[in-house]
Amino acid sequence: MTDIENAAEIIPKELSFTSLTSENRSRTNSIVDSVAVDFYTSVSSIVPIVIHETNENDEHIKLFPIRQVYKNLIIISLGFLIMYTAFHGILSLQSSLNAKGNVGVNALIVLNIAILFSAIFLTGISTDVFGLKWTIIIGEIAYILYISANIRATPIFMYIGAACLGLASAPLWTCQATYLSCIARYHAHHKQKKVADIVSLFFGIFFAVFGTSTIWGNLISYFILNQSNNPEKFNCGVYFDPLSKNKTDTAPDVSNLTRYVLCGVFVGMGIVSMILLLLLDQIRPSKPQPVAQSLKRSLEVVQSLFRWKNIDQLFLIPLTMWTTVENAFLVAQFTRAFVTCLVGIRYIGLVMICSGICNALCSYIFGDLVKYIGRIGCFIIAAILNYASIMIMYFWKPLEDQMYVLFIIAGVWGVASAVWQSQVAATYTVLYSETDSSAIAKYRLWKAIGSLVTYGYASYITIELTLIILFVFLTVSMILYGIIEIHVRWKQHARQPDAIINQD
Template identity: 35%
Template sequence: MASDEKDNSSTSFEVDENKISLSESELKAAKRCIYKNLLIIGLSWVFLFTAYNSIANLQSSLNSDAGLGTIGLSITYVCFILSCLLLPTIMIKNLGIKLTIFVCQLSYILYIGLNIYPRYFTLIPSAAILGLGAGPLWTAQSTFLTDLGTHFAKLSGETPELVINRFFGIFFAIFQSSQIWGNLVVSLVLKSGNSGNETTQNVSHCGRNDNPWTQTSPIKKPNQLSVYILCAIFIVCAFVGAFLILIFIDKYRKIGLVHSKEENKSPIQLILNTLKHIKDTNQLLLIPITVWLGFEQAYFLADFTKSFISCIRGVDYVGYVMIVYGVSSTIGSYGFGYMIKLVGRQISFSLAAILNYAAILLQIFWEPSFKGSYVLFIVAVMWGITDAAWNTQISAFYGVIFKSNEEAAFSNLKLWQSVGSAISFAYSNFIGTNVKLYLLIAYLTLGMTGYAIVEFRLKKKDNSSVSNS
C-alpha cells in the first residue's frame, strides 16, 4: 500500500514474506508490536462504536416519526453495499490501511453529530455518507487483522487459521464491549428524561404481536436536552477512536507485514477483482450465511429494541437490556475465538445456530408482559452470544479460505452482510414482528445449508490432496 510503505522508522521488523529469521529479543519485540496494534485497533473500535451503536440502537425508537430512524439505517446499508463494491481496494491502495480507517471513521462522526437535529435533510445524507465510509472501514479492519494473524503465525510457528481465529476473537471481544459502555451512558442520560411505561399499561400488542397496522400507545421519548447531552458525549468518544488510529497504529513496514498483492493494479482492475470474486463457488455458497449476519443484526437493532423493549418498558430501558447484550457479546467473542481450537469450526457454527433458533422460538412463543420483562434479558444474552459467534467465525472463515484474495473477499463479506441489513431495515416498517421472526428462521436455515456445503467441499479437497501426495 502506498502510504503504508512510506515509513523509515528505526524500529522495524521487516522480514521476508516466507521466512522469519530474528533473534530471541527481536522475536519478542515483533510479537509485542503485533499485539499492541491489535489492542489499539480494538480500543479504537470501542470508542467509535460506543458512540455509533448506541445511537443506532435508538433509531427505531428515538427517531420513530415517519420511520425516519429505520429509513436512515436502510440508506446506510444500501450505500454500504455500493461502497463495498467500489471503494475498499481503491482507498486501501492509495491511502493504506491506517489512513483508510481514519478517514472512514470521520463519516461516522458526522452521522452521530447530526442526530442532534434529526430531519430528513440532515439524517438521510449523513446516513448515506456513513454507508460509503463503512465498506472501506470494515474491509481495512478485516484485512489488517488477517495480516497481523498471518504474520504472528510465522513468528510463533502456529497454524494461520488458529491465530487468525484467535485474533478475530480478541478483537471482537474488545469491540463488543462497546455495547456495554455505550448503553450504560444511554441508560444514565435518558433515565431522567423518561420514566418508562406504567406497569398497568396493556402490552399485549407488543413483542411478536407488534405490527404496522395495530393501534398502539406512542413510545414515550426522553426530553430533548437529554438527547443533546447524549450526542455530545458520543461525538467526543468517536473522535477519540479516530485519533487512536491516526497516532498509535504502526505502518505495515514497521510491523513487518507484507500486503502488496493489489498495489500494481489499476482502480478498474481492483473493482473487477471484487466483482470477479463473487463468482467463486465457495463465495457463492457463503452468501446466505453472510446475508444472515446482516439480517440478525438489523433485526435485533431495530425490531427487538422497538417491538419488545421500548414497547413494553420504554426507550430508557433499551440501554439496560443492551448492556446485557454487550456483556454476552464480549464474553462470546472471546470464548468462540478459542472454542474453535477445542471443538473445531463446524461444532462452533452448529452451537451458534442452535442457540439462535432457541432465541427466535422464545420470542415467538412468549406472551409479552411487564412483569415478565426478565425474558428480554434472557433473549439479549442468547442473541449476544450468537452474534459474537457469527462475527468472529464468519470473518475468520473468510480470512482462512480466501487468504490469497483477502481484500476482495472481505469486501464481499461486508457487501452481502449489508444486503441483509438493508433489506431488513427496509421492510421493518411494513410487516409484523411475527413474520420477521419466521423469516429469520428461514434465513438461518438457508445460511447453515450453504456453510455445510462449503465445509464438505473443503474436506473433499483436503482428502484429495492427501491421496495425491
C-alpha cells in the first residue's frame, strides 16, 4: 500500500466525494477519470482521490453499519477482480486472436476514443442519473458485450462492443473510486479514524485484490489455448511485417470450439461479477447536478485543456504519451510479433503474467525508492531498462529454443512500466496540481492520444521501424523531462536567496 499512501500525501486534500458542490464535481471527475484511461495497464500505483479530513455535512449522510461497510468492500473488490480477470485475459490476445483484418487492434482504437469522450462528458451525468451502484452494473454489462463480441470477431460486432465498453468504462471507474471513498468515510466515522488514512487503506485492499486479475486472466487463456499452438515461425521478432502476405495477416490456428470455450468462460465470469455487484448497497452522492449543469462543467474541462498556465508542461507531453505508447506496444505488437509468431498464441498468457507480476511488485518498490533517488533517478532506471529491451529485440534473432528471452523482455518491460505508470502521474500532481486545476485532465488527454497513435500504426509498420520509433521517442521524452528538472531546480534555487532575505 506504499504508493497509495504516497498518493494521499502528494495530492491536495481539497474535495469530498460524498458532498461535492457543483463547482467541485467536474474537477473531481477529471482527477478520478485518469484511472479509467489506465484501466487496461496494471495496478494503479497512484490513486487519484482527494478528500477533506472533515465534512460539515456528515450529519446528513446515511451511514452504513460497520458490517455493511466490510460487506461492500469485499463485494466491490471481488466483483472487479472477476470482471477484470476475464477482460485482461481477452485483451492480451487481441492482436493475435483477432489479427485478421486487424479487427482486434482497430477495436482498441475505438475503445480509447470512446473512453476519452466518456471521461469528459458522461461521468457526472451517469452518477447523477443512476447512482454509484447502477452505473457500475451498467458498466459491467458493457464489458460482457465486448467479450461476447470476440465469439464472432466481425468488425461490426467488435467495434460496437468496443465503443460501448469505452463509453461505460470511465463512469464505472469514477463510481468505483467514489464508492470506495464513501464507505471509507463511513468506516472512519465508526472507528473515529482519519478519513485520509482509511481511504488509503481501502484503496490498498482493493488494488491488492484487483492487481492479481492480470495473472488469473492470462493463466486461464494459457490453459484453454493449450491445444491451439501452431506458431508461424516465419519472420518473427524484428523481421515481422504485419502487412506481409505470408501468414502474418491471418488469425492463428484457433478452432471455433476453442474460441467458444475461451469467450464463454470469460462471459460467464462477467455475469458472475455482475450478479455479485448487484449485492452492493446503493449510494448517491448528495446534491446531484442537473444534466445541463454537468454538460456545462464538461465543456469547461475541455476548454481548460487548451489553457497552459505552466509552459513547461508542454515538455512533459512526450513522456506522458510514452506511458501508454510503451504499454500499447507490449499488448498490440510484442505479443503478436514475438510471442505468437515464435512460440504460439497459448504462451501469450504466460509471458504477460511475467510482465504483470514484475509490474505489480515494482510499483510498490519504486514507491519507496523515489524517496531516496527522486523522480529523475527512477526515470533514468526505467529508461535504461527500456533501452536494453529495445536493443535486445532489435539485434536478437528469435529462435524457438530461446523462449526464455521472451520472459526476460516482458519482465524487464514490466519493471520499467511500473515507473512510468506511477511516477509520471505523480509528477503532474506534485508540480502542477496547485497552479493548474486541469493538470490531471491534460495528463489523461495525452495518455489517450499516446494509445491512439500506437494502436493506429501497430498494424501497418514493421517491428524494426517500431523499435526505432520507440528508441527515438523515449530519447526525446527523457531530454525534455531533463529540461523540466533543470527548470524546477533553478526556480527552487532562485527562491532560496529571497527566503533568506525575508528571514533577515
